[in-house]
Amino acid sequence: MADNAFAAKAAELIGAPSVPAMFAMLARTGRAIALPVLAGAVLVALWEFFCSYYAIRPVLLPAPSRVLATASRAWEILVENSIPTTVETVAGFLLSVVFGSLLAVAMVYSRWLREVLYPNIVLFQLIPKIAVAPLFIMWLGIEWQSRVTIAVFIAFFPIVISTWTGLMSADPSLLRLCRSLGASEWQMFARIRVPSSLPFAFNGMKISMTLSIIGVIVGEFITSQQGLGYVILFAGSKLETALVMSAILILCFIGLILYGIVGLIEWLVMRRYGA
Amino acid sequence: MPLPLPAPRGQAGYLSVRGARKVYNPGRDAIAVLRDVSFDVTSGEFVSILGASGCGKSTLLMMAAGLESITSGEIAIGGEPVRKPRPDVGIIFQDATLLPWETALRNVLFPIEIMRRSVAEYLPKAEELLALVGLGGFMHMKPSQLSGGMRQRVGICRALIHNPSLLLLDEPFSALDAITRDELNVALLEIWERYHQTALFVTHSIREAVYLSDRVIVLGGRPAGVAADIRIPFARPRPFSVGDTLEFNQICAVLREHIASGHKAAAAQVA
Numbered sequence: 001m002a003d004n005a006f007a008a009k010a011a012e013l014i015g016a017p018s019v020p021a022m023f024a025m026l027a028r029t030g031r032a033i034a035l036p037v038l039a040g041a042v043l044v045a046l047w048e049f050f051c052s053y054y055a056i057r058p059v060l061l062p063a064p065s066r067v068l069a070t071a072s073r074a075w076e077i078l079v080e081n082s083i084p085t086t087v088e089t090v091a092g093f094l095l096s097v098v099f100g101s102l103l104a105v106a107m108v109y110s111r112w113l114r115e116v117l118y119p120n121i122v123l124f125q126l127i128p129k130i131a132v133a134p135l136f137i138m139w140l141g142i143e144w145q146s147r148v149t150i151a152v153f154i155a156f157f158p159i160v161i162s163t164w165t166g167l168m169s170a171d172p173s174l175l176r177l178c179r180s181l182g183a184s185e186w187q188m189f190a191r192i193r194v195p196s197s198l199p200f201a202f203n204g205m206k207i208s209m210t211l212s213i214i215g216v217i218v219g220e221f222i223t224s225q226q227g228l229g230y231v232i233l234f235a236g237s238k239l240e241t242a243l244v245m246s247a248i249l250i251l252c253f254i255g256l257i258l259y260g261i262v263g264l265i266e267w268l269v270m271r272r273y274g275a
Numbered sequence: 276m277p278l279p280l281p282a283p284r285g286q287a288g289y290l291s292v293r294g295a296r297k298v299y300n301p302g303r304d305a306i307a308v309l310r311d312v313s314f315d316v317t318s319g320e321f322v323s324i325l326g327a328s329g330c331g332k333s334t335l336l337m338m339a340a341g342l343e344s345i346t347s348g349e350i351a352i353g354g355e356p357v358r359k360p361r362p363d364v365g366i367i368f369q370d371a372t373l374l375p376w377e378t379a380l381r382n383v384l385f386p387i388e389i390m391r392r393s394v395a396e397y398l399p400k401a402e403e404l405l406a407l408v409g410l411g412g413f414m415h416m417k418p419s420q421l422s423g424g425m426r427q428r429v430g431i432c433r434a435l436i437h438n439p440s441l442l443l444l445d446e447p448f449s450a451l452d453a454i455t456r457d458e459l460n461v462a463l464l465e466i467w468e469r470y471h472q473t474a475l476f477v478t479h480s481i482r483e484a485v486y487l488s489d490r491v492i493v494l495g496g497r498p499a500g501v502a503a504d505i506r507i508p509f510a511r512p513r514p515f516s517v518g519d520t521l522e523f524n525q526i527c528a529v530l531r532e533h534i535a536s537g538h539k540a541a542a543a544q545v546a
Contacts, residue, residue, distance in 0.1 A: 177368065181385075275419040
Protein backbone atom coordinates (compact mmCIF):
# COMPACT_ATOMS: atom_id res chain seq x y z
CA MET A 1 0.00 0.00 0.00
CA ALA A 2 2.71 2.39 1.05
CA ASP A 3 4.67 1.20 -1.97
CA ASN A 4 1.74 2.05 -4.22
CA ALA A 5 1.45 5.50 -2.78
CA PHE A 6 5.17 5.93 -3.25
CA ALA A 7 5.00 4.77 -6.86
CA ALA A 8 2.14 7.17 -7.56
CA LYS A 9 4.07 10.01 -5.98
CA ALA A 10 7.19 9.11 -7.95
CA ALA A 11 5.18 8.93 -11.17
CA GLU A 12 3.71 12.32 -10.39
CA LEU A 13 7.16 13.77 -9.72
CA ILE A 14 8.70 12.56 -12.96
CA GLY A 15 5.59 13.49 -14.91
CA ALA A 16 4.68 9.95 -16.00
CA PRO A 17 0.96 9.66 -16.75
CA SER A 18 -1.24 7.46 -14.55
CA VAL A 19 -3.46 4.81 -16.17
CA PRO A 20 -6.65 6.92 -16.39
CA ALA A 21 -4.57 9.83 -17.64
CA MET A 22 -3.19 7.56 -20.37
CA PHE A 23 -6.71 6.63 -21.47
CA ALA A 24 -7.64 10.28 -21.59
CA MET A 25 -4.53 10.94 -23.68
CA LEU A 26 -5.41 8.10 -26.05
CA ALA A 27 -8.95 9.41 -26.36
CA ARG A 28 -7.61 12.88 -27.14
CA THR A 29 -5.25 11.54 -29.81
CA GLY A 30 -8.01 9.41 -31.33
CA ARG A 31 -10.30 12.41 -31.40
CA ALA A 32 -7.63 14.56 -33.02
CA ILE A 33 -7.33 12.05 -35.86
CA ALA A 34 -10.95 10.89 -36.14
CA LEU A 35 -12.57 14.32 -36.33
CA PRO A 36 -10.76 15.72 -39.39
CA VAL A 37 -10.90 12.33 -41.17
CA LEU A 38 -14.63 12.15 -40.57
CA ALA A 39 -15.15 15.71 -41.80
CA GLY A 40 -13.16 14.93 -44.95
CA ALA A 41 -15.16 11.75 -45.57
CA VAL A 42 -18.44 13.63 -45.23
CA LEU A 43 -17.27 16.22 -47.75
CA VAL A 44 -16.19 13.55 -50.26
CA ALA A 45 -19.50 11.72 -49.80
CA LEU A 46 -21.45 14.93 -50.44
CA TRP A 47 -19.32 15.61 -53.52
CA GLU A 48 -20.02 12.10 -54.85
CA PHE A 49 -23.71 12.48 -54.11
CA PHE A 50 -24.09 15.83 -55.89
CA CYS A 51 -22.18 14.64 -58.95
CA SER A 52 -24.45 11.65 -59.46
CA TYR A 53 -27.70 13.26 -58.25
CA TYR A 54 -27.41 16.32 -60.50
CA ALA A 55 -25.61 14.34 -63.23
CA ILE A 56 -22.81 16.91 -63.42
CA ARG A 57 -20.64 16.54 -66.50
CA PRO A 58 -17.32 14.93 -65.56
CA VAL A 59 -15.40 17.57 -67.51
CA LEU A 60 -16.75 20.19 -65.11
CA LEU A 61 -16.51 18.19 -61.90
CA PRO A 62 -15.71 14.49 -61.88
CA ALA A 63 -17.05 12.48 -58.93
CA PRO A 64 -14.45 11.21 -56.45
CA SER A 65 -15.04 7.66 -57.66
CA ARG A 66 -14.17 8.72 -61.21
CA VAL A 67 -11.01 10.49 -59.99
CA LEU A 68 -9.94 7.30 -58.24
CA ALA A 69 -10.69 5.21 -61.33
CA THR A 70 -8.65 7.57 -63.47
CA ALA A 71 -5.83 7.53 -60.98
CA SER A 72 -5.63 3.76 -61.07
CA ARG A 73 -5.85 3.73 -64.90
CA ALA A 74 -3.14 6.39 -65.29
CA TRP A 75 -1.12 5.00 -62.39
CA GLU A 76 2.07 4.55 -64.37
CA ILE A 77 2.11 8.09 -65.73
CA LEU A 78 1.36 9.45 -62.30
CA VAL A 79 4.14 7.51 -60.55
CA GLU A 80 6.62 8.24 -63.30
CA ASN A 81 5.97 11.95 -62.98
CA SER A 82 5.78 11.93 -59.17
CA ILE A 83 9.41 10.94 -58.89
CA PRO A 84 11.02 14.08 -60.39
CA THR A 85 8.51 16.29 -58.58
CA THR A 86 9.39 14.66 -55.25
CA VAL A 87 13.14 14.66 -55.84
CA GLU A 88 13.16 18.29 -56.94
CA THR A 89 10.97 19.32 -54.01
CA VAL A 90 13.31 17.64 -51.55
CA ALA A 91 16.34 19.15 -53.30
CA GLY A 92 14.77 22.61 -53.19
CA PHE A 93 13.93 22.15 -49.54
CA LEU A 94 17.39 20.92 -48.55
CA LEU A 95 19.13 23.71 -50.45
CA SER A 96 16.80 26.21 -48.78
CA VAL A 97 17.70 24.79 -45.36
CA VAL A 98 21.43 24.98 -46.10
CA PHE A 99 21.38 28.48 -47.66
CA GLY A 100 18.78 29.83 -45.26
CA SER A 101 20.59 28.58 -42.16
CA LEU A 102 23.98 29.79 -43.35
CA LEU A 103 22.53 33.20 -44.07
CA ALA A 104 20.86 33.26 -40.65
CA VAL A 105 24.11 32.36 -38.92
CA ALA A 106 25.99 35.00 -40.89
CA MET A 107 23.39 37.58 -39.89
CA VAL A 108 23.76 36.64 -36.22
CA TYR A 109 27.52 37.08 -36.25
CA SER A 110 27.93 40.00 -38.59
CA ARG A 111 26.02 43.10 -37.76
CA TRP A 112 27.24 44.63 -41.00
CA LEU A 113 25.93 41.69 -43.04
CA ARG A 114 22.61 41.86 -41.20
CA GLU A 115 22.23 45.55 -41.94
CA VAL A 116 23.16 45.02 -45.56
CA LEU A 117 21.12 41.89 -46.19
CA TYR A 118 18.03 41.99 -44.04
CA PRO A 119 16.18 44.85 -45.79
CA ASN A 120 17.10 43.35 -49.14
CA ILE A 121 15.83 39.91 -48.18
CA VAL A 122 12.54 41.45 -47.14
CA LEU A 123 12.38 43.46 -50.35
CA PHE A 124 13.17 40.29 -52.27
CA GLN A 125 10.23 38.70 -50.52
CA LEU A 126 7.90 41.38 -51.87
CA ILE A 127 8.59 40.36 -55.48
CA PRO A 128 5.76 38.14 -56.71
CA LYS A 129 8.11 35.23 -57.26
CA ILE A 130 5.97 33.45 -59.78
CA ALA A 131 6.30 36.51 -61.98
CA VAL A 132 10.07 36.18 -62.16
CA ALA A 133 10.04 32.41 -62.71
CA PRO A 134 10.32 32.80 -66.53
CA LEU A 135 13.63 34.60 -65.96
CA PHE A 136 15.09 31.45 -64.45
CA ILE A 137 14.10 29.53 -67.56
CA MET A 138 16.03 32.02 -69.66
CA TRP A 139 19.04 31.85 -67.38
CA LEU A 140 19.07 28.18 -66.42
CA GLY A 141 17.23 26.35 -69.17
CA ILE A 142 14.21 24.12 -68.97
CA GLU A 143 15.61 21.27 -66.90
CA TRP A 144 15.65 20.60 -63.17
CA GLN A 145 18.11 23.43 -62.51
CA SER A 146 15.51 26.11 -63.01
CA ARG A 147 12.74 24.21 -61.19
CA VAL A 148 14.90 23.65 -58.12
CA THR A 149 16.06 27.26 -58.23
CA ILE A 150 12.48 28.53 -58.29
CA ALA A 151 11.72 26.25 -55.32
CA VAL A 152 14.72 27.56 -53.36
CA PHE A 153 13.81 31.11 -54.30
CA ILE A 154 10.37 30.67 -52.76
CA ALA A 155 11.24 28.36 -49.84
CA PHE A 156 14.36 29.84 -48.28
CA PHE A 157 12.83 32.98 -46.82
CA PRO A 158 10.98 31.34 -43.87
CA ILE A 159 14.14 29.39 -43.05
CA VAL A 160 16.25 32.54 -42.82
CA ILE A 161 13.74 34.41 -40.69
CA SER A 162 12.85 31.57 -38.32
CA THR A 163 16.41 30.33 -37.86
CA TRP A 164 17.67 33.85 -37.27
CA THR A 165 14.91 34.51 -34.74
CA GLY A 166 15.72 31.19 -33.07
CA LEU A 167 19.44 31.84 -32.84
CA MET A 168 18.76 35.28 -31.38
CA SER A 169 16.29 33.84 -28.87
CA ALA A 170 19.11 32.22 -26.86
CA ASP A 171 18.76 33.12 -23.18
CA PRO A 172 21.33 35.88 -22.42
CA SER A 173 21.91 34.45 -18.96
CA LEU A 174 22.96 31.12 -20.50
CA LEU A 175 25.37 32.98 -22.76
CA ARG A 176 26.72 34.79 -19.70
CA LEU A 177 27.17 31.45 -17.95
CA CYS A 178 29.22 30.29 -20.94
CA ARG A 179 31.34 33.42 -20.88
CA SER A 180 31.99 32.91 -17.17
CA LEU A 181 33.37 29.48 -18.06
CA GLY A 182 35.60 30.90 -20.76
CA ALA A 183 33.59 29.31 -23.57
CA SER A 184 34.60 29.99 -27.17
CA GLU A 185 32.18 31.56 -29.65
CA TRP A 186 31.87 28.15 -31.30
CA GLN A 187 30.95 26.48 -28.00
CA MET A 188 28.30 29.12 -27.30
CA PHE A 189 26.94 28.64 -30.79
CA ALA A 190 26.85 24.85 -30.65
CA ARG A 191 25.79 24.39 -27.04
CA ILE A 192 23.39 27.33 -26.54
CA ARG A 193 22.34 29.09 -29.72
CA VAL A 194 21.65 26.06 -31.89
CA PRO A 195 19.56 24.14 -29.33
CA SER A 196 17.65 27.35 -28.54
CA SER A 197 16.90 27.89 -32.22
CA LEU A 198 15.51 24.40 -32.90
CA PRO A 199 11.79 24.98 -32.20
CA PHE A 200 11.87 28.09 -34.40
CA ALA A 201 13.93 26.42 -37.11
CA PHE A 202 11.53 23.48 -37.39
CA ASN A 203 8.56 25.81 -37.75
CA GLY A 204 10.39 27.49 -40.61
CA MET A 205 11.23 24.14 -42.18
CA LYS A 206 7.62 22.99 -42.14
CA ILE A 207 6.52 26.14 -43.95
CA SER A 208 9.49 25.87 -46.29
CA MET A 209 8.64 22.30 -47.27
CA THR A 210 5.16 23.29 -48.43
CA LEU A 211 6.60 26.28 -50.31
CA SER A 212 9.19 24.10 -52.01
CA ILE A 213 6.39 21.97 -53.51
CA ILE A 214 4.72 25.11 -54.81
CA GLY A 215 8.00 26.25 -56.32
CA VAL A 216 8.57 22.98 -58.14
CA ILE A 217 5.00 22.86 -59.49
CA VAL A 218 5.29 26.43 -60.75
CA GLY A 219 8.57 25.43 -62.38
CA GLU A 220 6.92 22.42 -64.00
CA PHE A 221 4.07 24.60 -65.30
CA ILE A 222 6.56 26.83 -67.02
CA THR A 223 9.22 24.39 -68.20
CA SER A 224 6.60 21.84 -69.38
CA GLN A 225 8.98 18.89 -69.39
CA GLN A 226 7.93 16.40 -66.72
CA GLY A 227 6.47 16.10 -63.23
CA LEU A 228 3.01 16.29 -61.76
CA GLY A 229 2.80 19.99 -62.55
CA TYR A 230 3.33 19.13 -66.18
CA VAL A 231 0.67 16.36 -65.99
CA ILE A 232 -1.80 18.87 -64.53
CA LEU A 233 -1.05 21.40 -67.24
CA PHE A 234 -1.18 18.84 -70.02
CA ALA A 235 -4.36 17.09 -68.79
CA GLY A 236 -5.99 20.48 -68.26
CA SER A 237 -5.34 21.48 -71.84
CA LYS A 238 -7.07 18.25 -72.97
CA LEU A 239 -9.98 18.83 -70.55
CA GLU A 240 -9.08 15.64 -68.69
CA THR A 241 -10.42 17.00 -65.42
CA ALA A 242 -10.31 13.66 -63.63
CA LEU A 243 -6.62 13.26 -64.47
CA VAL A 244 -5.91 16.80 -63.22
CA MET A 245 -7.58 15.89 -59.97
CA SER A 246 -5.74 12.55 -59.70
CA ALA A 247 -2.45 14.41 -60.07
CA ILE A 248 -3.52 16.90 -57.42
CA LEU A 249 -4.48 14.01 -55.16
CA ILE A 250 -1.05 12.43 -55.55
CA LEU A 251 0.52 15.82 -54.97
CA CYS A 252 -1.37 16.19 -51.69
CA PHE A 253 -0.19 12.75 -50.71
CA ILE A 254 3.46 13.57 -51.46
CA GLY A 255 3.15 16.85 -49.58
CA LEU A 256 1.66 15.08 -46.60
CA ILE A 257 4.47 12.55 -46.49
CA LEU A 258 7.25 15.14 -46.88
CA TYR A 259 5.67 17.35 -44.23
CA GLY A 260 5.28 14.28 -42.05
CA ILE A 261 8.98 13.44 -42.40
CA VAL A 262 9.96 16.93 -41.25
CA GLY A 263 7.48 16.58 -38.38
CA LEU A 264 8.95 13.21 -37.45
CA ILE A 265 12.50 14.56 -37.45
CA GLU A 266 11.29 17.46 -35.33
CA TRP A 267 9.70 15.08 -32.87
CA LEU A 268 12.88 12.99 -32.62
CA VAL A 269 15.13 16.01 -32.19
CA MET A 270 12.85 17.73 -29.69
CA ARG A 271 12.67 14.60 -27.57
CA ARG A 272 16.36 15.17 -26.97
CA TYR A 273 16.42 18.97 -27.08
CA GLY A 274 13.01 19.79 -25.63
CA ALA A 275 12.68 21.22 -22.13
CA MET B 276 39.23 10.78 -9.80
CA PRO B 277 39.49 14.45 -8.85
CA LEU B 278 39.60 14.89 -5.12
CA PRO B 279 38.11 18.10 -3.80
CA LEU B 280 41.20 20.16 -3.26
CA PRO B 281 41.21 21.95 0.05
CA ALA B 282 41.74 25.61 -0.84
CA PRO B 283 44.90 27.07 0.65
CA ARG B 284 43.39 28.43 3.82
CA GLY B 285 44.27 31.49 5.73
CA GLN B 286 46.01 33.31 2.90
CA ALA B 287 45.28 36.94 3.71
CA GLY B 288 44.20 39.11 0.80
CA TYR B 289 43.52 36.09 -1.44
CA LEU B 290 40.72 38.16 -2.95
CA SER B 291 41.52 41.83 -2.83
CA VAL B 292 39.33 44.68 -3.95
CA ARG B 293 41.26 47.94 -4.17
CA GLY B 294 39.50 51.23 -4.85
CA ALA B 295 36.99 49.60 -7.18
CA ARG B 296 34.83 52.14 -9.03
CA LYS B 297 32.11 51.56 -11.55
CA VAL B 298 30.49 54.21 -13.72
CA TYR B 299 27.94 53.22 -16.33
CA ASN B 300 27.72 55.34 -19.51
CA PRO B 301 30.72 57.57 -18.80
CA GLY B 302 29.96 61.02 -20.17
CA ARG B 303 27.01 63.29 -19.64
CA ASP B 304 24.53 60.55 -18.60
CA ALA B 305 27.08 58.85 -16.36
CA ILE B 306 25.66 56.78 -13.53
CA ALA B 307 28.18 56.16 -10.77
CA VAL B 308 27.35 52.88 -9.06
CA LEU B 309 30.39 52.10 -6.92
CA ARG B 310 32.88 54.54 -5.44
CA ASP B 311 36.18 53.43 -4.05
CA VAL B 312 35.22 50.02 -2.67
CA SER B 313 38.10 48.30 -0.90
CA PHE B 314 38.26 45.12 1.16
CA ASP B 315 40.23 41.90 1.45
CA VAL B 316 39.02 38.34 1.76
CA THR B 317 41.23 35.69 3.35
CA SER B 318 41.17 32.34 1.57
CA GLY B 319 38.67 29.94 3.06
CA GLU B 320 36.60 32.83 4.36
CA PHE B 321 32.87 33.22 3.66
CA VAL B 322 32.11 36.89 3.13
CA SER B 323 28.72 38.38 2.35
CA ILE B 324 28.11 41.65 0.58
CA LEU B 325 24.92 43.09 1.94
CA GLY B 326 23.01 46.02 0.52
CA ALA B 327 19.69 47.26 -0.76
CA SER B 328 18.71 46.17 -4.26
CA GLY B 329 20.25 48.33 -6.94
CA CYS B 330 23.18 49.36 -4.74
CA GLY B 331 25.74 47.83 -7.08
CA LYS B 332 26.59 44.71 -5.13
CA SER B 333 25.84 42.40 -8.05
CA THR B 334 27.94 44.67 -10.26
CA LEU B 335 30.82 44.24 -7.83
CA LEU B 336 30.44 40.46 -7.98
CA MET B 337 30.31 40.45 -11.79
CA MET B 338 33.49 42.54 -11.84
CA ALA B 339 35.16 39.95 -9.61
CA ALA B 340 33.93 37.28 -12.04
CA GLY B 341 35.52 39.13 -14.96
CA LEU B 342 32.12 39.51 -16.63
CA GLU B 343 31.88 43.26 -16.07
CA SER B 344 34.59 45.83 -16.68
CA ILE B 345 35.98 47.90 -13.82
CA THR B 346 36.04 51.67 -14.33
CA SER B 347 39.04 52.19 -12.07
CA GLY B 348 40.73 50.39 -9.23
CA GLU B 349 41.58 46.73 -9.20
CA ILE B 350 40.20 43.37 -8.16
CA ALA B 351 42.80 40.62 -7.75
CA ILE B 352 42.47 36.93 -7.05
CA GLY B 353 45.56 35.24 -5.63
CA GLY B 354 47.53 38.39 -6.45
CA GLU B 355 46.50 38.34 -10.10
CA PRO B 356 44.29 41.17 -11.41
CA VAL B 357 40.98 39.94 -12.86
CA ARG B 358 40.66 40.80 -16.54
CA LYS B 359 38.52 37.97 -17.81
CA PRO B 360 36.66 34.96 -16.36
CA ARG B 361 38.96 32.52 -14.59
CA PRO B 362 38.70 28.73 -14.50
CA ASP B 363 39.32 28.60 -10.74
CA VAL B 364 36.12 30.56 -10.03
CA GLY B 365 32.65 29.07 -9.70
CA ILE B 366 29.56 31.26 -10.01
CA ILE B 367 26.07 30.62 -8.70
CA PHE B 368 23.67 32.90 -10.54
CA GLN B 369 20.49 34.54 -9.36
CA ASP B 370 18.23 32.17 -11.25
CA ALA B 371 19.72 28.73 -11.65
CA THR B 372 20.37 29.35 -15.40
CA LEU B 373 20.33 25.67 -16.30
CA LEU B 374 20.29 24.44 -19.89
CA PRO B 375 16.61 23.46 -20.23
CA TRP B 376 17.40 20.65 -22.70
CA GLU B 377 19.98 18.88 -20.53
CA THR B 378 19.45 16.66 -17.50
CA ALA B 379 20.52 17.73 -14.01
CA LEU B 380 23.66 15.59 -14.33
CA ARG B 381 24.61 17.01 -17.74
CA ASN B 382 24.03 20.51 -16.40
CA VAL B 383 26.42 19.85 -13.52
CA LEU B 384 29.01 18.54 -15.98
CA PHE B 385 28.52 21.47 -18.38
CA PRO B 386 31.56 23.47 -17.11
CA ILE B 387 33.73 20.37 -17.56
CA GLU B 388 32.63 20.06 -21.18
CA ILE B 389 33.17 23.75 -21.86
CA MET B 390 36.62 23.62 -20.26
CA ARG B 391 37.37 20.55 -22.39
CA ARG B 392 38.26 18.40 -19.42
CA SER B 393 37.44 14.70 -19.22
CA VAL B 394 33.74 14.20 -18.46
CA ALA B 395 34.34 10.58 -17.43
CA GLU B 396 36.84 11.74 -14.84
CA TYR B 397 34.42 14.20 -13.23
CA LEU B 398 31.32 12.03 -13.47
CA PRO B 399 31.74 10.47 -10.00
CA LYS B 400 32.15 13.91 -8.47
CA ALA B 401 29.03 15.20 -10.23
CA GLU B 402 27.04 12.27 -8.88
CA GLU B 403 28.49 12.76 -5.43
CA LEU B 404 27.61 16.46 -5.42
CA LEU B 405 24.05 15.83 -6.58
CA ALA B 406 23.61 13.15 -3.92
CA LEU B 407 25.00 15.55 -1.34
CA VAL B 408 22.31 18.14 -2.07
CA GLY B 409 19.59 15.45 -2.00
CA LEU B 410 19.15 15.09 -5.76
CA GLY B 411 20.57 11.57 -6.07
CA GLY B 412 17.28 10.31 -7.49
CA PHE B 413 16.79 13.24 -9.87
CA MET B 414 20.02 13.20 -11.83
CA HIS B 415 18.44 12.25 -15.13
CA MET B 416 15.59 14.72 -15.03
CA LYS B 417 15.43 17.91 -17.02
CA PRO B 418 15.07 21.28 -15.25
CA SER B 419 11.39 21.57 -16.18
CA GLN B 420 10.75 18.47 -14.07
CA LEU B 421 12.46 19.98 -11.01
CA SER B 422 11.18 22.54 -8.52
CA GLY B 423 12.81 25.97 -8.20
CA GLY B 424 14.74 24.89 -5.11
CA MET B 425 15.96 21.71 -6.81
CA ARG B 426 17.09 23.71 -9.83
CA GLN B 427 19.17 26.01 -7.67
CA ARG B 428 20.69 22.96 -5.93
CA VAL B 429 21.80 21.80 -9.37
CA GLY B 430 23.21 25.30 -9.87
CA ILE B 431 25.25 24.94 -6.67
CA CYS B 432 26.64 21.58 -7.82
CA ARG B 433 27.53 23.03 -11.22
CA ALA B 434 29.48 25.87 -9.60
CA LEU B 435 31.51 23.35 -7.56
CA ILE B 436 32.17 20.66 -10.17
CA HIS B 437 35.50 22.00 -11.43
CA ASN B 438 36.98 22.45 -7.93
CA PRO B 439 37.03 26.25 -7.95
CA SER B 440 38.95 27.92 -5.17
CA LEU B 441 36.66 30.96 -5.22
CA LEU B 442 32.89 30.78 -5.17
CA LEU B 443 30.86 33.82 -6.27
CA LEU B 444 27.18 33.78 -5.37
CA ASP B 445 24.86 36.39 -6.88
CA GLU B 446 21.70 36.47 -4.73
CA PRO B 447 21.28 32.78 -5.49
CA PHE B 448 18.17 32.25 -3.40
CA SER B 449 16.32 35.52 -3.89
CA ALA B 450 13.80 34.00 -6.30
CA LEU B 451 12.81 31.23 -3.87
CA ASP B 452 10.12 31.12 -1.23
CA ALA B 453 11.15 31.62 2.41
CA ILE B 454 10.99 27.95 3.40
CA THR B 455 12.96 26.70 0.38
CA ARG B 456 15.40 29.51 0.96
CA ASP B 457 16.09 28.40 4.54
CA GLU B 458 16.56 24.82 3.32
CA LEU B 459 19.02 25.92 0.69
CA ASN B 460 20.95 28.05 3.17
CA VAL B 461 21.45 24.94 5.27
CA ALA B 462 22.37 22.85 2.20
CA LEU B 463 24.82 25.49 1.00
CA LEU B 464 26.49 25.73 4.39
CA GLU B 465 26.77 21.95 4.64
CA ILE B 466 28.40 21.66 1.27
CA TRP B 467 30.61 24.70 1.87
CA GLU B 468 31.84 23.36 5.20
CA ARG B 469 32.87 20.24 3.30
CA TYR B 470 34.84 21.91 0.47
CA HIS B 471 35.62 25.20 2.17
CA GLN B 472 36.22 27.46 -0.81
CA THR B 473 36.61 31.17 -0.40
CA ALA B 474 33.10 32.52 -0.92
CA LEU B 475 31.78 35.94 -1.83
CA PHE B 476 28.03 35.97 -1.36
CA VAL B 477 25.83 38.84 -2.51
CA THR B 478 22.45 39.15 -0.85
CA HIS B 479 19.88 41.62 0.39
CA SER B 480 18.75 39.33 3.18
CA ILE B 481 20.35 40.32 6.49
CA ARG B 482 19.59 37.02 8.25
CA GLU B 483 20.92 34.98 5.34
CA ALA B 484 24.16 36.96 5.37
CA VAL B 485 24.65 36.57 9.13
CA TYR B 486 23.80 32.88 9.14
CA LEU B 487 26.21 31.98 6.34
CA SER B 488 29.16 34.31 6.76
CA ASP B 489 32.38 34.82 8.63
CA ARG B 490 32.16 38.49 7.73
CA VAL B 491 29.45 40.75 6.42
CA ILE B 492 30.32 43.83 4.38
CA VAL B 493 27.56 46.42 4.03
CA LEU B 494 27.49 48.51 0.87
CA GLY B 495 25.67 51.80 1.21
CA GLY B 496 25.29 55.24 -0.29
CA ARG B 497 24.91 56.28 -3.88
CA PRO B 498 27.37 55.62 -5.42
CA ALA B 499 27.94 52.84 -2.92
CA GLY B 500 30.96 52.34 -0.73
CA VAL B 501 31.76 50.06 2.20
CA ALA B 502 29.49 51.26 5.02
CA ALA B 503 30.40 48.53 7.52
CA ASP B 504 32.56 45.41 7.81
CA ILE B 505 31.41 43.16 10.62
CA ARG B 506 32.82 39.85 11.82
CA ILE B 507 30.27 37.13 12.64
CA PRO B 508 31.47 35.23 15.72
CA PHE B 509 29.43 32.00 15.58
CA ALA B 510 31.41 28.77 15.52
CA ARG B 511 31.10 26.24 12.70
CA PRO B 512 29.47 23.92 11.92
CA ARG B 513 26.59 26.28 12.51
CA PRO B 514 23.16 24.92 13.36
CA PHE B 515 20.25 26.76 11.77
CA SER B 516 18.96 27.45 15.29
CA VAL B 517 21.79 29.94 15.76
CA GLY B 518 19.32 32.34 14.16
CA ASP B 519 17.15 32.18 17.29
CA THR B 520 19.85 33.45 19.64
CA LEU B 521 19.87 36.95 21.05
CA GLU B 522 23.38 37.64 19.73
CA PHE B 523 22.34 36.73 16.19
CA ASN B 524 19.45 39.13 16.31
CA GLN B 525 21.59 41.86 17.80
CA ILE B 526 24.02 41.53 14.92
CA CYS B 527 21.09 41.71 12.49
CA ALA B 528 19.91 44.88 14.21
CA VAL B 529 23.35 46.49 13.90
CA LEU B 530 23.50 45.61 10.20
CA ARG B 531 20.01 46.98 9.63
CA GLU B 532 21.15 50.20 11.24
CA HIS B 533 24.13 50.42 8.90
CA ILE B 534 21.96 49.83 5.83
CA ALA B 535 19.50 52.52 6.98
CA SER B 536 22.26 55.07 7.63
CA GLY B 537 23.61 54.37 4.17
CA HIS B 538 20.19 55.30 2.80
CA LYS B 539 20.14 58.48 4.86
CA ALA B 540 23.57 59.43 3.63
CA ALA B 541 22.44 58.87 0.07
CA ALA B 542 19.31 60.95 0.63
CA ALA B 543 21.41 63.74 2.15
CA GLN B 544 23.67 63.68 -0.90
CA VAL B 545 20.71 64.10 -3.22
CA ALA B 546 19.29 66.94 -1.10
